[in-house]
Amino acid sequence: MKKLLKSKWFIALVVLLLLAACAVLSLLPGSPVKKALSPVQLVTSPAQSLVKRAGDTITDFWSAITDGIAIREENRALKEQIADLRYQLTQSEEAALRYEELKDALHIKDTFSNYVIYGASILSRESDEWFSTIRLNAGAVDGIELAEGNSYPVLDVEMNLVGRVIESSDTESRVLPLLHEGFAVAGKVNEVNGVTFMVVGDAELKRQGLCLAKDIDPDVHLEPGMEIVTSGDGGLFPEGIPIGVIETVDYSNPLEVTATIRPYSQIGKLEDVFIMIPYVEETEETAETAETAVG
Amino acid sequence: MRIVNETTNARVRKIVVYAIYIILLSSFQVSFPDTISLLGQTADLVFVFVVLSGYFNGFWDGAIVGFICGMVRDVFSPPAVLGLDGEVRVTAFIGVFTLFAAGITGASFFTKRMHRNIPFSIVAVIFTTFCYKVGGYLIIFGWSSMAGTTSTIYQPLTALVYSLLPQLLLNTLTAIPIIFLLRFLGPVSFRGRSGRDEIIEKQGEGTWLGI
Numbered sequence: 201m202k203k204l205l206k207s208k209w210f211i212a213l214v215v216l217l218l219l220a221a222c223a224v225l226s227l228l229p230g231s232p233v234k235k236a237l238s239p240v241q242l243v244t245s246p247a248q249s250l251v252k253r254a255g256d257t258i259t260d261f262w263s264a265i266t267d268g269i270a271i272r273e274e275n276r277a278l279k280e281q282i283a284d285l286r287y288q289l290t291q292s293e294e295a296a297l298r299y300e301e302l303k304d305a306l307h308i309k310d311t312f313s314n315y316v317i318y319g320a321s322i323l324s325r326e327s328d329e330w331f332s333t334i335r336l337n338a339g340a341v342d343g344i345e346l347a348e349g350n351s352y353p354v355l356d357v358e359m360n361l362v363g364r365v366i367e368s369s370d371t372e373s374r375v376l377p378l379l380h381e382g383f384a385v386a387g388k389v390n391e392v393n394g395v396t397f398m399v400v401g402d403a404e405l406k407r408q409g410l411c412l413a414k415d416i417d418p419d420v421h422l423e424p425g426m427e428i429v430t431s432g433d434g435g436l437f438p439e440g441i442p443i444g445v446i447e448t449v450d451y452s453n454p455l456e457v458t459a460t461i462r463p464y465s466q467i468g469k470l471e472d473v474f475i476m477i478p479y480v481e482e483t484e485e486t487a488e489t490a491e492t493a494v495g
Numbered sequence: 496m497r498i499v500n501e502t503t504n505a506r507v508r509k510i511v512v513y514a515i516y517i518i519l520l521s522s523f524q525v526s527f528p529d530t531i532s533l534l535g536q537t538a539d540l541v542f543v544f545v546v547l548s549g550y551f552n553g554f555w556d557g558a559i560v561g562f563i564c565g566m567v568r569d570v571f572s573p574p575a576v577l578g579l580d581g582e583v584r585v586t587a588f589i590g591v592f593t594l595f596a597a598g599i600t601g602a603s604f605f606t607k608r609m610h611r612n613i614p615f616s617i618v619a620v621i622f623t624t625f626c627y628k629v630g631g632y633l634i635i636f637g638w639s640s641m642a643g644t645t646s647t648i649y650q651p652l653t654a655l656v657y658s659l660l661p662q663l664l665l666n667t668l669t670a671i672p673i674i675f676l677l678r679f680l681g682p683v684s685f686r687g688r689s690g691r692d693e694i695i696e697k698q699g700e701g702t703w704l705g706i
Contacts, residue, residue, distance in 0.1 A: 208554055212599050215558075220591040226587040227578045234587040243569045244518065248571065251522035324525035327572040328537050329658060330631060333585055335525075335571065344686055349582065366575060367585045374576050374585050382583035403649050405534030468529045 229348050238369075245372070248324060268319055315476040316437065319463070320469055325374065334363065334375040336473065343476055344368045352475045353437045360442045360464035361385070361430065362473055378443070378463050379406045386433035387413065389444055395420040395433040399443055405460060410447060413459040422449045428461055438476070505683070513548075513560055514684040522546050525580040531665070535657060541568060543673050545594050546623045549602030550616050552599035552683050561598025565591030577642050600628050613674055620670040621663055628659045
């Protein structure tokens with residue numbers, strides 16, 4: 201027995217069993233097991249940021265050398281463009297004022313007016329096929345607080361869907377990307393009364409940078425090039441967030457019509473993203489409660 | 496007295512060099528994955544580093560470096576898994592499990608019979624990568640069957656052509672610079688000595704027990 205306890209293989213086996221148990225336990229809602237990794241995060245996150253910054257600096261420096269002539273040309277063209285845009289801006293400011301007046305008058309509702317939008321930078325990306333969540337530098341202290349079972353949409357700078365926040369700590373959050381097998385969102389063709397279906401990540405399509413549309417009504421005609429946006433069904437994602445365009449449609453099985461979608465957002469090229477958090481309006485009830493508490 | 500100093504120096508060198516490599520490789524892996532990707536797969540620098548640490552420097556080096564690298568991986572890019580309740584959740588300790596197992600596998604792959612020679616270390620990397628991929632698919636298949644989501648799993652031929660083979664190629668290529676780092680700028684000094692296993696007994700395996 202004493203010999204067994206000293207055996208390195210016995211120790212390794214016990215450690216592996218404990219780790220497997222911890223991995224399964226971490227899947228339970230509100231599991232405290234994940235907190236064991238907090239000290240590691242505290243030490244490694246600043247170091248990783250430093251390495252990333254150093255890498256970016258080297259890349260930028262190299263680009264500055266190789267693209268020097270092109271940049272000068274671009275700079276000249278941009279200066280001309282700035283002058284042109286300044287003129288357009290003056291015109292647009294006037295138009296914006298008119299739009300605000302009309303919006304109030306006609307009660308036009310902005311698509312995303314019920315959401316507060318937070319900016320965040322990508323800290324780390326997927327490290328391989330299976331370790332595939334993305335880490336952002338915004339957490340609970342920045343207003344990204346996530347209740348169990350809740351989630352927030354994540355968009356790129358052009359407001360295209362990137363994924364959704366599935367976990368947040370004090371200073372960081374983790375995003376499930378659009379191409380991940382576990383991702384699902386209700387989508388529709390971007391037209392009035394467009395038909396709705398499910399857009400999901402798929403392991404085989406992921407390597408081609410595509411996702412899958414399923415649960416499509418066989419009577420509906422879809423064709424490549426059609427734009428797909430979120431439908432708003434389910435309440436998690438607001439209606440109208442651009443997802444991508446249809447690449448292929450498969451009508452071979454009428455009971456299971458599917459389509460492949462090429463997402464607009466290219467996660468590998470993103471540096472900054474936006475998190476949409478529903479704006480919690482103060483209801484009459486909460487206002488009354490607050491008044492009572494003050495009284 | 497001289498032996499004590501040698502051991503202390505070896506310990507300090509080991510901790511410092513491993514710490515630097517772990518931070519650099521783990522950070523590079525998640526900061527610039529596109530620069531080391533091919534055919535939809537990413538070269539796993541940290542995985543290869545752990546396997547080779549075990550292969551060259553012994554069982555406990557592989558185990559401890561694998562454990563630490565696994566924790567860093569679980570912090571930087573943990574996998575998200577579909578739970579049995581249908582909710583996708585970020586997991587913990589899968590990275591530790593994977594890299595700890597990779598470290599001890601690398602350390603036990605004919606290391607003594609082959610005298611930890613450099614060419615055979617490539618075979619160790621290929622074998623461990625093969626085990627990782629096949630084991631990973633088997634676990635995913637088992638778990639997905641339990642969760643009822645078998646539709647998102649690779650077919651065996653697709654997994655072979657688009658996942659296993661590119662990953663084997665990338666990890667083998669990655670192994671070459673890491674072998675040189677570990678042998679010539681590594682945590683254990685082999686300079687001017689021929690009895691590698693003896694050095695590992697003295698500076699490698701035994702060193703951790705004194706920390």
